[in-house]
């Protein structure tokens with residue numbers, strides 16, 4: 020094997036073995052994986068996949084024959100496990116180091132230790148900061164010889180000349196136009212062909228080393244450059260994603276109209292940061308601060324004595340008040356979420372985010388370090404502390420929210436309702452941010468709103484759930500749709516998309532061309548973003564609000580718009596104060612408990628984890644959406660405050676109802692999985708959760724006909740008292756309202772480059788997965804799949820591929836072939852009742868992805884050009900080298916498969932217990948079975 024195998028233990032790299040042979044490779048080629056990981060046996064038939072070993076132990080309750088001595092640690096309980104060992108393959112050691120090496124590239128590994136050993140005296144008076152040249156003598160401990168040797172003094176000022184200082188040794192220090200030097204080139208807007216032929220060096224994060232090569236060609240389709248390394252290796256890569264420098268002279272740059280990328284000078288920043296670093300964090304310090312869902316971000320520690328001026332950011336034990344560079348927002352960050360600036364640079368935090376704002380923040384941080392200066396806007400924000408800043412906003416995210424109808428922010432709403440303040444402390448209020456261009460834009464929309472309006476943003480983090488019905492299951496006839504711009508996820512039918520999209524570009528109605536420039540606020544609640552639809556009176560409202568507020572309805576339930584009935588909303592409902600966000604705006608619903616009057620906005624309730632449900636959600640599918648049947652139908656929407664929140668499965672009527680369903684659906688067959696292998700299940704498997712349709716869609720349908728929503732307005736006043744009984748009037752004239760946003764099938768040139776259709780995303784995913792993912796030894800079980808680079812929530816990660824076989828064939832293979840060969844278990848993924856993907860002998864490394872009860876990925880079936888594909892998506896942002904996991908939702912009434920995912924609240928088994936329990940209820944007790952002798 021031509022591979023150098025390394026062991027990563029707790030992030031440390033240790034050379035484990037050097038396997039010699041053919042040309043060196045970066046990672047083992049995925050194509051050659053099967054021989055090493057598939058459960059297919061060797062000629063002797065004695066090898067058994069680790070997966071099977073673990074599984075057999077679970078089944079048998081102990082080690083199996085032939086595996087006694089080598090009990091895999093993945094089968095051990097979490098506490099007994101050894102430190103996680105991940106094997107990854109790296110380039111061989113004999114790769115020459117990039118030559119000539121940049122003398123200005125601080126050797127981070129050694130630089131860190133030496134500098135730490137002799138920390139410079141801390142200097143805090145940043146306003147008197149000297150230029151780098153002035154302090155070089157002080158920071159010499161970092162790398163004295165290097166810094167000294169590079170110093171070239173300007174004769175007149177006696178200060179070091181920056182340009183010359185930064186020139187790499189080996190390339191002379193001349194600044195003549197012909198002298199070549201290593202430069203980062205600006206890639207934006209440059210013809211990619213211009214890079215062909217350039218000598219370059221590419222940074223390999225695993226090796227922490229640079230490798231020299233030449234760009235040999237450009238592939239416009241893949242948007243990739245091909246690099247031939249000096250050591251004979253070659254690869255195609257996207258320059259944008261790489262840390263790459265070119266060896267080029269100024270003259271050549273001019274000739275080919277290339278320009279140097281004016282970016283960070285990491286070394287200078289490091290030197291300055293080390294100079295300022297030391298001891299406890301005090302105000303004026305520059306640090307890395309972490310908000311959940313965001314990269315570590317450069318921030319300035321604020322003066323706590325001014326805290327009174329920061330309104331909602333009052334002192335809180337264990338937290339530090341910071342202002343972020345780049346966004347200029349204030350936040351209170353837990354101390355353990357703060358990292359010293361030099362440490363962050365050593366950990367390459369500055370390379371971990373590609374957002375424009377992040378780059379701005381680095382540049383601002385650099386300016387502050389070098390010159391002690393802040394951007395004017397940051398100062399303005401500091402000056403306006405007299406204003407009531409209720410909370411912080413990450414402007415970048417705000418931009419996302421305002422421009423794309425989606426908002427991601429820090430903090431779980433559960434945390435909020437458990438907050439010590441009257442109102443949840445972590446809800447973000449967008450008002451009183453006068454310096455924000457975006458806020459001004461946003462407020463333009465709010466002119467007509469009452470003065471008490473405050474925008475509230477919630478963490479729309481759950482990309483795997485429908486934004487309307489909040490269910491995470493997918494149905495064969497109601498697939499998930501994701502807006503290709505803002506990534507909002509909805510069920511097609513919940514959003515009113517009846518036509519199959521088949522992978523074409525799809526935008527939600529706020530991202531379509533012609534949509535309002537900035538997202539309109541919902542007229543029923545202050546929550547920003549989400550699935551918003553037009554109302555019949557020319558406003559906008561969340562579909563969820565329309566569904567949960569009793570008086571409103573949808574005129575066309577196929578299109579799920581426009582929202583009607585706003586004028587019917589009871590006047591008291593508008594006056595209710597939301598107990599969760601504390602904003603007295605919009606219309607609230609109330610707790611369904613008999614004696615409780617607690618009010619909340621439906622979306623606040625959902626975000627806070629309160630239960631909002633149908634009284635008989637499992638029976639909803641039995642209701643007809645046919646208007647003729649309307650008289651007999653009634654649906655009750657229940658919601659409970661925190662105090663009266665009840666587990667949804669407590670309702671005994673549900674079990675009964677399901678039992679009836681089974682009885683009535685003779686075509687239903689209980690799923691068989693006698694082999695017990697951990698087949699992953701999709702989300703649309705008929706039998707898993709009873710026969711439910713996405714509940715809110717059904718609710719919306721029925722609601723058009725008749726709704727009896729229990730909660731009373733204010734006290735004891737049944738809403739139905741003011742609702743017309745019987746089917747609400749469907750205004751046919753209004754139903755023919757012009758379609759405000761025609762269905763978009765936008766040509767590529769109309770849209771931003773980063774917005775691509777499902778089909779294009781799929782294509783890119785297929786082209787890149789080998790570069791993005793790698794398999795390795797997993798701490799969970801056997802082999803797993805790891806991310807070689809960071810992934811964003813919602814990214815398509817990999818397709819689960821293999822042989823597409825009929826379910827009956829899959830069963831036969833399991834029983835007759837795989838089980839008899841290796842004992843048990845296969846790599847199968849059920850698409851639906853008919854089709855199974857068998858990845859045992861063919862397919863991508865997706866079959867190695869392990870299960871976790873708190874996964875970072877999820878699976879979805881997508882349809883492209885008429886073909887179904889099982890795609891593994893990122894459920895949240897995934898860091899480099901994180902193991903990919905998804906919830907197998909393993910379903911077996913016969914077997915339980917112990918789970919070793921290590922998540923603190925692991926459910927203990929890979930099985931989808933909830934689904935199995937539901938199914939258990941669906942089984943008729945024996946005593947209820949009639950002995951049918953035929954007639």
Ligand SMILES: C[S@@+](CC[C@H](N)C(=O)[O-])C[C@H]1O[C@@H](n2cnc3c(N)ncnc32)[C@H](O)[C@@H]1O
Nearest residue numbers: 070074697800801802866867869870918919920
């Ligand atoms: C598709 S394979 C995953 C790849 C597997 N790690 C391997 O090396 O072959 C599925 C099998 O991995 C094992 N597995 C995956 N996730 C697990 C977990 N969280 N706990 C225990 N076993 C797991 C189970 O034996 C399951 O049948």
